[in-house]
Each structure stands twice: as C-alpha cells, then as structure tokens.
Amino acid sequence: MRKSLHQRDGAAMQVGVTQFDDLNPHSLADLGWSAFFGDQLAPEDTALARMRIASVHRSRLTAQSESGPVQLSLAPHSKTTDFAVGDWVLVDPETLTEHSRLSRKSLLERHTEGARVPQLIAANVDTLFIVTSCNDDFNPARLERYLALANEAGTTPVIVLTKSDQTDDPTPFQQQAEALQRDLVAVTLNAKAPDAIAHLARWCGPGQTVALVGSSGVGKSTLLNTLSGKTDAEAQPTGAIREDDAKGRHTTTSRSLHAIAGGGWVIDTPGMRSLHVSDAAAGLDMLFAEITELAPNCRFRDCTHEHEPGCAVRAAVEAGTLDPARLERWRKLQDENRLNTPVLTGPRGNRTTVPRKRR
Ligand SMILES: Nc1nc2c(ncn2[C@@H]2O[C@H](COP(=O)(O)OP(=O)(O)OP(=O)(O)O)[C@@H](O)[C@H]2O)c(=O)[nH]1
Ligand SMILES: [Mg+2]
Ligand SMILES: [Zn+2]
Numbered sequence: 001m002r003k004s005l006h007q008r009d010g011a012a013m014q015v016g017v018t019q020f021d022d023l024n025p026h027s028l029a030d031l032g033w034s035a036f037f038g039d040q041l042a043p044e045d046t047a048l049a050r051m052r053i054a055s056v057h058r059s060r061l062t063a064q065s066e067s068g069p070v071q072l073s074l075a076p077h078s079k080t081t082d083f084a085v086g087d088w089v090l091v092d093p094e095t096l097t098e099h100s101r102l103s104r105k106s107l108l109e110r111h112t113e114g115a116r117v118p119q120l121i122a123a124n125v126d127t128l129f130i131v132t133s134c135n136d137d138f139n140p141a142r143l144e145r146y147l148a149l150a151n152e153a154g155t156t157p158v159i160v161l162t163k164s165d166q167t168d169d170p171t172p173f174q175q176q177a178e179a180l181q182r183d184l185v186a187v188t189l190n191a192k193a194p195d196a197i198a199h200l201a202r203w204c205g206p207g208q209t210v211a212l213v214g215s216s217g218v219g220k221s222t223l224l225n226t227l228s229g230k231t232d233a234e235a236q237p238t239g240a241i242r243e244d245d246a247k248g249r250h251t252t253t254s255r256s257l258h259a260i261a262g263g264g265w266v267i268d269t270p271g272m273r274s275l276h277v278s279d280a281a282a283g284l285d286m287l288f289a290e291i292t293e294l295a296p297n298c299r300f301r302d303c304t305h306e307h308e309p310g311c312a313v314r315a316a317v318e319a320g321t322l323d324p325a326r327l328e329r330w331r332k333l334q335d336e337n338r339l340n341t342p343v344l345t346g347p348r349g350n351r352t353t354v355p356r357k358r359r
Contacts, residue, residue: 022054022228022259025067030206032124032265037088040102048090048099052265053083053123054257061098063089064257064265073097084108084120085255085267086209106154108211111278111340118278122211122255122267127203128155131214131223132177134167134188136246140180141329144287145275146213147181148333152283155211158203159186162219165193182289191219196226197262206263216271217241217248224268229261236268277333278340288330290322305331 031052051063051070061072061080072091074080075098083089088102106125109118128150132138143159150157159177164170170188177186189196203210204227212220221236230236236258239251252270260266277284285292291313295303299310305327316322 022064022234023068026064026259028066030263031064031066032086032207032209033088034105034207036105037102041090045090047093049093051089051091052257053085053087053089055254056080056083056085057254063091065091070096075099081120084123085257086123086125086211086265088124108149108153108155108213110149110272111276112274113276121213121269125153125155125209125211125267127208127210128153128157129160129200129203129210129212129223130157131160131162131212131218131220133163133218133246134161134170134173135163137215137218138173138176140176141332142215142275143177143180144329144333145277147184147287148277148280148283149213149275150283151181151286152280156203157181157184158200159184160200160212160223161186161188162191162223164188165190181287189223191223191226194226196223200227201262204260204262204264204266208264209257209267210260210264211267211269213269214271215248216250216273217246218271220271221252221268224258224266227260227266228258230258276340277337279342280337281341284330284333284337287333288326290316291327291330294322 028050033050037050049065051065051072053061054064054069055062058080061074061083063070063072072089073096078098083101084104084107087104090099090102091097092099104123107123108121108125108128110121111118128146130143130146130150132143138161147157159180161170161173161177167173174186174188178184187199189199212224214220217239221238225235225238237251239249241248248271250271252268255267255269257265257267291305294312294316295305297312298305298308300308303311303313305311305313313322313327317324317327
C-alpha cells in the first residue's frame with residue numbers, strides 16, 4: 001500500500017479539481033519528465049517508479065509521484081545531502097525506497113566562503129527567476145553573481161523585480177537590470193497581485209520548472225503563493241522586512257517544490273546572504289559577453305585589460321562604448337573565480353574554460 005503524505009478521498013479526485021495541485025495526480029510529462037531522463041533508463045528499471053524530489057530534510061526526502069506526494073525512505077548507501085529539490089529518482093514502488101538518482105539536466109549550486117563542497121540549490125530547473133525588489137535591495141553587482149550562477153548551471157535567467165507597487169516608476173530598475181546581460185529579460189510586478197502570474201506565464205507551463213532565488217525579503221515566497229494559488233493554510237510563510245534597509249528576516253529555511261496553478265513547478269529557496277563565484281568561467285564569459293568578445297582584439301593573448309599596450313577592452317572604455325564600472329566588476333568576479341576554482345590542471349592550476357555544464 002502506498003504511503004501518501006496526505007490522505008485523499010475519492011471526492012477530491014473528481015473532475016473539476018484543478019489538475020495542478022501538489023496533492024493531485026500528475027502525468028510524468030507534467031512533472032517535467034522528458035526524453036533526457038527516459039534515455040537513462042535500463043530495461044530492468046521499468047519496474048521502478050519515477051518521482052521528483054520535492055523537499056530535502058536532514059534525514060528524509062519527499063517526492064512528487066504520478067499519484068501525488070510521497071515520503072521516501074533512503075537506500076542504505078544514500079545521504080539526503082546527495083539530493084537536490086527537482087532531482088528525478090527511481091523508487092521501489094512497494095517499499096518507497098529511493099533506488100537511484102538520474103543525471104541532471106541542470107544543477108544550481110551555491111558556493112560559500114570556506115565551504116569545501118557547494119550546497120545544492122535545485123536540479124533540473126529550466127528558468128531561474130532571480131528575484132529582487134524595486135527598492136534598496138536592487139544591486140547590479142549582486143545580480144551579476146546570480147546571473148553567473150544561472151549561466152553556469154545551464155538555466156535561463158530572468159530578473160523578477162517585485163514591489164513595483166511601492167515605487168512611482170519601476171522602469172529605471174527594469175532598464176538597469178536588462179543591461180546586465182545580452183538578451184536578458186527583466187519583469188516588474190507586484191508579487192501579491194494575481195496578475196503576477198500573467199507576467200511570468202511564458203516561463204511557466206506544463207512540464208516547466210522555475211526556481212526562485214534572491215536575498216531575504218524580496219518576496220520569493222509571496223510570489224510562490226501567488227503562482228501556486230495556495231490557500232492560506234497551505235501557503236509558504238512570508239515575513240515583513242526591516243523599514244530602514246529593506247532587508248528580510250530569513251523566513252524560508254528550506255527548499256521545496258510546488259505546483260504552479262496553470263501548470264509547471266516552482267522551487268522556493270531561503271534568502272541568500274552571500275554568493276561566491278567559483279568554477280564559473282563559462283558563466284562569467286556569457287555574463288560579460290561584450291568584454292569576452294573584445295579580448296581577442298587585444299595585442300596580447302593573455303591581456304589582463306589593466307595596463308598592457310594595445311588593449312581593445314580599455315580602448316572601448318575610452319571610446320565610451322564599454323561601461324568602466326562593468327569592467328571593474330568583471331575584474332573582481334574573474335579574480336574571485338580564479339581564487340576559488342579548484343586546482344585541476346596546468347602549472348598555475350588555472351583550469352581552462354569548459355563549455356556550459358549539463359549535469
Ligand atoms: N507591496 C508589496 N509587498 C511585497 C511584494 N512582494 C513581497 N512583499 C512583502 O515583502 C515581505 C517579504 O516577503 P517574503 O515573500 O517573505 O520574502 P522572501 O523572499 O520569501 O524572504 P525569505 O524567505 O526570508 O528569503 C512580506 O511582507 C511580503 O508581503 C510586492 O510585490 N509588493
Ligand atoms: Mg521565503
Ligand atoms: Zn586587453
């Protein structure tokens with residue numbers, strides 16, 4: 001007999017109950033299953049159930065299955081820290097024991113100072129909603145760190161600017177955000193208003209997964225509650241911010257996967273105090289494409305764009321086509337990345353840039 005997190009009676013399963021609800025059945029495709037995962041299955045795996053990790057706790061995992069949420073038992077060799085919210089796992093349908101984890105299409109990892117291993121934020125995310133507000137939280141240098149993270153993970157970043165209702169004109173925030181990376185889209189909205197769903201609809205839909213990241217207090221859980229249409233009893237808790245500096249109080253403490261009302265899945269995460277770049281050379285090259293593309297025109301192949309003659313990047317700054325503040329931030333993140341990236345090859349240990357990872 002399947003253990004279910006929530007007892008469902010027959011009446012709740014009747015037609016008319018919205019299909020996209022954490023408690024109701026979902027097809028594998030609705031849950032985000034695709035050929036990428038199907039191709040990993042061996043013939044003997046057909047007896048196993050395919051489920052998606054919905055929350056990771058110290059000693060237990062919950063998952064979304066085709067028949068609703070379930071609590072999983074860990075295989076003897078597994079640790080909960082091996083799993084990220086959004087992971088696909090194969091599960092013994094009788095015992096509900098996790099059997100194996102499938103390779104990830106994308107993985108968001110957080111590097112923190114001093115930590116040996118990165119923290120897993122979320123897996124198999126299609127779009128990363130980088131959330132900030134139209135207030136003092138807005139900080140281009142911090143947004144660039146999140147953009148490097150999204151690029152490196154193989155997810156599409158979107159900047160979501162909340163609290164548009166608390167500013168006279170949100171447009172300057174949107175323009176500044178969109179200037180941070182080529183083809184980047186920034187959306188301004190009131191996370192409490194039902195029309196927030198319409199602003200984000202193009203990234204949400206059956207089978208799509210989005211994750212919310214950003215500082216504490218920017219409205220990630222508020223937006224999740226709007227997107228998922230949860231009742232007050234089911235809603236993610238939200239918390240007030242400090243008046244003086246707009247900072248939140250770290251209301252959300254764990255990561256979790258929730259159904260979006262119109263289809264798709266959204267992952268809430270706790271607010272981050274800091275985000276270090278590490279192992280993100282390709283992500284930085286994409287973020288700073290205008291600098292990456294100028295570099296081959298410098299006289300020296302290993303030009304640092306600092307003091308060398310014939311530097312095309314500094315020439316662009318002098319010509320007014322490259323923002324000097326942007327070059328300064330590029331330098332800071334490059335240095336930090338070099339310092340934090342594990343020594344793997346070469347005498348100086350600087351790992352060469354690898355293409356965007358798909359894990
Ligand atoms: N007026 C207005 N208030 C908002 C908006 N978005 C969020 N808030 C408020 O901002 C506060 C913080 O919102 P949360 O959703 O708890 O923020 P969070 O990003 O989840 O914060 P952590 O869980 O601490 O990381 C709450 O008081 C929300 O009601 C918005 O768009 N407009
Ligand atoms: Mg929250
Ligand atoms: Zn140069």
